Amino acid sequence: MNLIQQKDWFDSASFHEVFYTDAPLGAFPTDEGTTFSLWAPTAQEVTVYLYRDGTGGESYRHVRLEPTEKGVWKWRSHKNLAGVYYDYDVTVDGVCRRTADPWARACGLNGNRSMVVDLRATDPQGWSEDKAPAIPAESIIWETHVKDFSWDPAGGFDPADRGRYTAFCRTGTSVNGEGNFPTGIDYLKKLGITHVQLMPIYDFGSVDEAGPADRYNWGYDPVNYNIPEGVYSSDPHHGEVRIRELKEAIASLHRNGFRVIMDVVYNHTYTLDSWLWRTVPWYFYRQRGDGSFSDGSGCGSEIASERSMCSRYILDSILYWCDEYHIDGFRFDLMGLTDEELMKQIRTALDEKYGKGEKLMYGEPWRGGDASPKVGTVLCDKGNLKRLPLSVGAFCDDTRDAVKGSLMDIHAVGFVNGGGISADKLRRCIVGWSGDNGAFAAPQQTITYLSCHDDWTMWDKLISTMNGGQDHLALHPHVVQANRLAAAINFCCMGHPFLLSGEEFGRTKNGVKNSFKSEAAINRLDWNRSMENASLVDYYRGLIALRKQLSSLQDKSETACQRVIGNEQYSYHCASVLLKSPEDRWKELLLIFNGGDSCAVSLPEGKWQILCDGSDSFLWQKEVFAPQQVSVGRVSPLILGKIE
Numbered sequence: 280m281n282l283i284q285q286k287d288w289f290d291s292a293s294f295h296e297v298f299y300t301d302a303p304l305g306a307f308p309t310d311e312g313t314t315f316s317l318w319a320p321t322a323q324e325v326t327v328y329l330y331r332d333g334t335g336g337e338s339y340r341h342v343r344l345e346p347t348e349k350g351v352w353k354w355r356s357h358k359n360l361a362g363v364y365y366d367y368d369v370t371v372d373g374v375c376r377r378t379a380d381p382w383a384r385a386c387g388l389n390g391n392r393s394m395v396v397d398l399r400a401t402d403p404q405g406w407s408e409d410k411a412p413a414i415p416a417e418s419i420i421w422e423t424h425v426k427d428f429s430w431d432p433a434g435g436f437d438p439a440d441r442g443r444y445t446a447f448c449r450t451g452t453s454v455n456g457e458g459n460f461p462t463g464i465d466y467l468k469k470l471g472i473t474h475v476q477l478m479p480i481y482d483f484g485s486v487d488e489a490g491p492a493d494r495y496n497w498g499y500d501p502v503n504y505n506i507p508e509g510v511y512s513s514d515p516h517h518g519e520v521r522i523r524e525l526k527e528a529i530a531s532l533h534r535n536g537f538r539v540i541m542d543v544v545y546n547h548t549y550t551l552d553s554w555l556w557r558t559v560p561w562y563f564y565r566q567r568g569d570g571s572f573s574d575g576s577g578c579g580s581e582i583a584s585e586r587s588m589c590s591r592y593i594l595d596s597i598l599y600w601c602d603e604y605h606i607d608g609f610r611f612d613l614m615g616l617t618d619e620e621l622m623k624q625i626r627t628a629l630d631e632k633y634g635k636g637e638k639l640m641y642g643e644p645w646r647g648g649d650a651s652p653k654v655g656t657v658l659c660d661k662g663n664l665k666r667l668p669l670s671v672g673a674f675c676d677d678t679r680d681a682v683k684g685s686l687m688d689i690h691a692v693g694f695v696n697g698g699g700i701s702a703d704k705l706r707r708c709i710v711g712w713s714g715d716n717g718a719f720a721a722p723q724q725t726i727t728y729l730s731c732h733d734d735w736t737m738w739d740k741l742i743s744t745m746n747g748g749q750d751h752l753a754l755h756p757h758v759v760q761a762n763r764l765a766a767a768i769n770f771c772c773m774g775h776p777f778l779l780s781g782e783e784f785g786r787t788k789n790g791v792k793n794s795f796k797s798e799a800a801i802n803r804l805d806w807n808r809s810m811e812n813a814s815l816v817d818y819y820r821g822l823i824a825l826r827k828q829l830s831s832l833q834d835k836s837e838t839a840c841q842r843v844i845g846n847e848q849y850s851y852h853c854a855s856v857l858l859k860s861p862e863d864r865w866k867e868l869l870l871i872f873n874g875g876d877s878c879a880v881s882l883p884e885g886k887w888q889i890l891c892d893g894s895d896s897f898l899w900q901k902e903v904f905a906p907q908q909v910s911v912g913r914v915s916p917l918i919l920g921k922i923e
Contacts, residue, residue, distance in 0.1 A: 281409040282561070282570025282696045283329040289562050290653045295587045300349035305382035306365065307393045313360040313395055318588065319381065319558045320350025321371050327354055330364040333387015333516055335396060360491050361397040364518070366388055378557035378759060381592070383503060384599075385518035388489060390482040390509070391501045394518035398603060401522040411538050411607045412636065417833045419823055419911055420540065421472040422731055423780035423804070425480060425511045426495060430803035434462045436477040442492070442799070444511050444521075447528035450535070464535050470783065470816070474639070476540040476610055478732060480525060482506040484795070488515035496804060497795040499578070499612060500549035504596050509830035514917035529605055538607035541600055543594045545584065546646070547576035555592075562590050565651045575616050577647025585656045594616075597625055607638060614642025615660035616650055619667065622659050626668050631760060641672030641726050641775070644718070665720040669837070674726045675719070678708045678772055683766050686734040689743045689792075694874045695761040695914065696744040699851035705872065706846045709856045712773035714840045723835035725774030727766055730782050735792050737765065737817065738785040751787040754812055759785065759916045763818050764872065765832070767916035770822040771870050773832055773839055783819035784809040812873040821896025827919070828899070831868050845869075845883070853878055853911065865890070865920025873911040881908050882919070891918040 280288070288294055298320040307314050314329050325346075328338035344352035344367075349516040356673065366379050429436045436543050452463040461469055478500030486496045487510040498508060499646040507525040509515030532539050548555065551572060555563040565573040565581040584587050587891040600606040611617060622640075629638040642662040657663055661735035676686075681704055684691035688802030692699040711725030712718055719725045730737040741758050742751050762785060770776055770892055779786065781804050788794050788801050809816060826832055831842050844867070845857030852875030858868040865888065871880060882905060890899040893915025904922075911917045 282566065283568075285561060286535075286566045286570055289583075289586060297355040299348040299587045299591070300338045300351055301591070302349065302351055303875055304351070305380060305384060306360075306393065308359045308361040308395050308397055310359055311482055312355055312357045313357075315365070317344065317352045317367060317369075317382070317558060318350055319352055319369050319371075321559055321562070322352065322369050323373075324368075324370040324375075325352040325367040328366055328368070329360070329701055330366075330392060333364050333392050333518060334389070349497075361394045361400070362519075364392040365395065366392050367558070371560055377608060378554050379503070381503075381554040381558055382505070384505050385507075385519055386482060386503050386506050387523060388509065389487065389902065390484070396519060398522070401526065403530060404525055406530060409533055409605055410535050411533050413603065414471045414538075416641065417827050418474055418538075418775050419468070419472040419826075420476050420775060420777040421467065421475040421477065421763075421780055422542075422777065424478040424497065424732065424802065426799055427780065427803050428799060429463065430799045434804070434806040435883040436463065439513070441798045442511065442756070443513060444528040445513065446526040448531040454806050454810045462806045462809070464531070467537065468535060469820065471827075472537070473607065474540050476536045476542060476777075477749065478542045479544060480511070480541060480711075480726040481543070482508050486510050486778045488848055493799045494798065495799040499544050499795070501544050501547070502549050502553070504545070504592075505599055526604060527721040533605070537638075538609055539605075539782065540608040541606045542610045542612065543597070544612040545596070546582050546613040547578045547580045548582070551580045553580075560600075562586065563592070566873060569653050569891070573651035575646045575648045575650030581650060583653070584616070584621050585653050590618075590621045590624065593621060594625055594628060597627060597820050601629070601633065602637065609638070609640055611640070611642025613646050615644050615646040615658055617642070617659050618652060619657040619659055619663060622667060622671055626671055629770050630670075634723050635765070636670055637757065639775075640670060641674070644673040661718045664718050664724060667724070669721050669723045669835075672724045672726050672775060673719070674728060674731070674777075675712055675714050675774065676728055677717075678769070679729055681708055681728055682768055683737060683740050684744060686740075689735070689740075689748070692719050694852075694872070695740055695765045697771065699874065699876075700845045700854055700872070702848035702854040702904070703857075705854045706843060706856050708768065709772055709858075709870065710840045710843060711772055713837075714775070719774075721835060721837040722773035722839050725772075726777050727767050727769055727772040727774040728777035730779040731777070732779060735790070736779065736786045737782050737786055738787050739790050742787070744791070751789050754785060759812070759815055759913070761892060762815060762917055764874065764914050766819055766822055767891060767896070767918065768872055770826045771832060771916075771918065772832060776823075776826065778819075781809070784812040784816050817897045821891065825890060825896060826897050828863065829860065829865075829868060830862040849878060849880055850875065852876075853880070855880070857883065864921075865922065867921035869921070871911050871917040873913070873915055873917070875913070876914075877913045878911055879908055880911055880917075883921075886922045887919040888922055889917070889918060890920050893917075
């Protein structure tokens with residue numbers, strides 16, 4: 280059978296009918312024995328090897344598995360083998376490949392050997408009672424990387440916790456340990472965010488877990504999808520440690536009031552020569568018409584999510600992370616490569632098991648190259664978002680680029696850094712690009728953001744366009760002012776507000792655009808900078824607190840656009856949107872954004888309270904009222920609420 284014939288076979292209904300199974304897969308220990316089950320429908324022979332250690336040394340026993348129904352190979356030991364490591368030899372078409380278990384739930388160093396694990400023995404004290412905080416009225420998502428969060432010595436973390444899961448278990452940390460400015464968990468509580476999105480925490484292949492302490496990568500390189508990454512644990516050699524420490528971190532975040540979102544990468548693997556490949560060559564990967572591998576991810580491979588056992592693998596993985604690790608939501612990397620039907624299945628399964636809307640779901644509605652899905656497959660890209668359930672969201676690049684300029688060009692400007700904006704485009708940003716003139720069916724689908732781990736930080740993008748790309752570290756007042764205006768726009772847009780960790784204090788990577796493998800010193804959160812730029816942090820705090828009071832901006836419904844009752848253009852650099860908000864103490868909300876010199880604006884009739892301007896986002900706490908003709912500061916927002 281050649282590659283083209285094999286591709287057609289894997290895509291066929293007959294293959295699904297013969298080989299699809301919902302039988303348990305993996306290694307399962309009990310007091311009565313341990314069962315090993317591997318799905319390898321094209322194999323002629325499968326052998327399991329047992330080891331006492333997670334790396335090095337010869338196996339102390341090997342046993343041939345027996346073929347059973349639906350392509351599943353099995354062996355049952357009469358011993359409880361919890362703590363034993365294992366891998367397989369899988370022979371397909373006369374070629375024998377050594378592989379770890381793609382369905383494994385624990386592993387040794389660098390994920391090269393799987394581990395039989397008693398998961399209940401990895402539960403920290405009180406784990407069975409762990410619960411996420413109640414779903415907030417408004418979700419504010421803060422994206423961070425485990426190492427970035429605590430790597431900076433100025434963060435005041437114990438050296439043993441720096442760059443590790445355990446840093447999320449610590450409270451009382453402060454800049455340089457001086458007690459004057461909080462870091463870590465205490466900082467997040469003061470900031471007011473509700474969700475912490477963790478960049479990849481599954482086992483990835485781009486970092487040597489036994490390497491130097493400052494080894495670094497973002498981690499978009501999956502090796503073992505259902506196992507925590509070991510580089511963030513205190514002991515990557517023993518498979519149970521990473522599991523326990525990640526659970527402790529999640530429990531701590533829950534206890535301190537935060538929900539936890541997991542960044543997942545089901546669109547490609549670290550290498551094409553993966554455990555999935557070695558167990559069933561080609562099945563889990565898309566192929567071009569000539570049988571060669573497809574690379575819609577731009578990372579060397581493309582997962583065939585539309586094939587039934589592949590979709591089962593992904594769905595099982597999602598549910599496993601919820602069940603075993605109490606994860607509260609998922610951010611799908613390159614969601615534009617995942618098929619529509621699978622995303623609907625995931626949404627339905629999460630709603631049925633945990634309650635409607637209990638788990639957040641959103642992703643990137645794009646891909647890294649040309650995709651090659653099975654004919655008839657609909658992918659979750661930007662053009663197909665309205666086909667998805669409203670509770671499947673996506674990042675909105677339209678607002679991002681309108682505010683600060685395209686990420687494709689370092690010199691491109693947006694509204695806050697020299698470009699203008701039309702009143703109509705501003706209105707579209709405010710309503711989350713939803714409805715007839717946008718890609719989103721409703722703001723419920725919209726992830727409104729200005730920066731994330733990808734590309735330049737917002738500060739670095741502003742420096743490139745406002746300061747000639749020079750001196751990223753200095754807190755240039757005109758750049759800080761543009762940052763404030765950008766933040767005000769972001770938090771006044773319908774949808775789910777999202778920000779990159781450190782955006783709120785002008786996070787810089789010294790102009791590095793794609794820092795996925797830069798040293799930890801480039802990527803880490805600079806906690807001294809958070810204190811030095813405390814006024815910008817406070818500005819974000821005020822915006823977050825204000826947004827939590829504004830029903831008109833929290834409206835995620837398909838009729839949210841109807842709240843817009845006015846939209847004016849004052850100049851090339853200044854425009855406004857007027858919203859009705861009958862549920863609030865401010866019955867109408869006037870959002871004026873000025874990217875140019877200060878200008879005078881005549882307000883609609885009524886008594887208008889100033890809630891936020893370009894220097895103070897806590898004005899809503901004070902009784903400050905605007906005259907009928909009000910001055911809008913240079914490169915500033917003016918947010919007003921109508922009292923009567």
